[in-house]
Amino acid sequence: MHLRIAHLYPRVMNVYGDRGNILCLTHRCRARSIDVEVTELGTGDRFDPAAHELIFIGGAQDREQRRIAEDLRSVKGEAVREAIESGVVALAVCGGYQLFGRFYRESSGAQLDGLGIFDLWTEHPGQNEPRLIGNIVAEVPPAPEEGWPGGTLAGFENHGGRTYLGEGAKPLARVRSGFGNNGKDGWEGARHRNAFGSYIHGSLLPKNPSFADHLIALALRRTHGDDVRLAPIDDRIENAAHDAALRLTGSRR
């Protein structure tokens, strides 16, 4: 089997260890003899919607985010939207998650338009409001039709913006401990078709191996059919890291 990953803006959207997500996807595929190809797409590079089964975009500082927002909209936006509407898997973390929403509004009122893949928006309340920083645990509901039992996601969040889901948006998970999207409504992340958005970095996927496998399985089913099942691999170290991250917030699996 073969998995083609597009890593968007790896040199810019890389502040919180999000590279670990790519390392994790690569490792988990290779451990099962699945070929992996990671294509890094930077500013100016076009995105071919037929060339990838999985898209990843990480987070950055506000300044860098402004820098790539324009490129994301005008150079890649249409093709990325098309890919996601056709079922391509995507994971957008933190700043990337915000840019996959409709817009990001700064406290000054200035607005940065996103791709609108998720029906959500983000507001930055200004430098006087505290950032939402800390360990986070959230619960993803089971998706039996996709062959996934759901489970806990554990990691770290650090964001100034508050994200609010519109009527057309489905949350990814329910916050058990931490802030999540906005620290108020109890939701964390969003999902649209096979695109997942989340504030959790740390990195997210390495210590949440079940979720990582879910993304890989969804992506492989596009090219290899619906009966793709991933063989179990040695996850002792992954599970120990997951459990350790849960313990930080007093949570259990």
Add this chain to the structure above:
Amino acid sequence: MNPSAPLRTGPRTLAALAAGRLAGAASRVSRRGGGTAVAGLVAQRIDPHLAQRLAAQLGRGCAVVTGTNGKTTTARMLAAIAAEAGVPALANPSGSNLMRGVASALLAATGALGRVRDGPDRLGIFEIDEATLPEAAGALRPRVIIFTNLFRDQLDRYGEVDTVARLWQRTVAELDANTTLVLNADDPAVASLAEAGRARVLTFGIDDVRVADESAPGGEHASDYRFCLACGEELAYAAAFFGHIGHWRCQSCGRARPEPDVRATCVELVGEGPTRLKIATPQGELAFALPLAGLYNVENALAAAAGALALGLPSSATEPALAAFRAAFGRQERFQLDGRSVMVLLGKNPTGMNQVLRTIAAAHAPESGGLHLLLFLNDGIADGRDISWIWDADYELIAGRTASAVISGTRAEELALRLKYAGFAIEPELVRDAQPALDAALARTPVGQMLYIVPTYTAMLEIRELLARRGQRPHFWEEA
């Protein structure tokens, strides 16, 4: 900060001095934190202008060292140069770099009547936390501020690297021409401070491009300032050393690395050191062997040499002081333990960790077998609660060279996972607590070989305490 606060010592100051001393003594007796900052904390509560009042008595003024990495080593090098020049210095102990730590150091040198001993002769040399710089600049009125570099670090505390950059810009904007900024020309985020105010500027940098990293920029994942701070365009590098440190130029607005005043013209990195250096300064050339390894220590030596120049210390003092330099607390400090050599290298953020990993990798001699490692990952407040930075550090550099690894600390499980993904062929042994972890690592290191200990900040304090208990070096609070 209040510039008009009276600099004379009144009853309040004397009460603050007495209370601080008492608190420091109590803390030392109870062995909690060594009492390095407690005394200052208590005293500053009673007299918030205490540090300002006492620092004003230092006849040779103050120098401040700030930046993400290299503060402790640079400040210590500068103190060594001052000592060589016969100038009595007053410094805060390693890592005690908030205002309370500065106050503690001043307090310790002050008599009951509020007079700093030998005050008129002394030079203050203080390492200052990046975010504490505005307060320190106001209170200490430094003659010289040395900026080493700016990297991502403790983002759970600062939010973003840009927050620190903005804080520095604002601080520099308020300085006048009585202050000299000593700036790292190789760091675009630091070099740009030259334009932020009226202060005088002295720059340092590495001219010898033979030590540049072939794969960089982009070779390292932790590169924080790839874009021009003025116009936002991507910077081009004629030579990149590590992170975003190198010979940079903005192809859009033309801003570029300034020609440094103090520059390393010849750098010969040799394994665990010493590093042979030639440094050109406006007062002539220095040539010596620096007893530390790694390019980051070359930058520290340049920062100290430039700082000494800015302070008017005689250049004849720099060469012997740096040639005889003894590593600071946990920064390539060496010990002998149970017949093994032990080196402690602090690694607390991705850029610093990459330099440590490169230094260890370079020290690896295949004929003596693989490396022996003891790695810690703690997520205490002083470490940063967010440990995701380990995913940006390039542990791959040592993956194939390691013979044994013990991992420890509050987040050891995450570190184990990072090492697995880095391609470590051996499975590290996880030992939660520092004491048994040290024992396990020593047991795995053959007699006569080197054990590399790489702790985060709070783990370094633990290790230091353990080594001190085994008769190695004095407790850090007993050092100047």
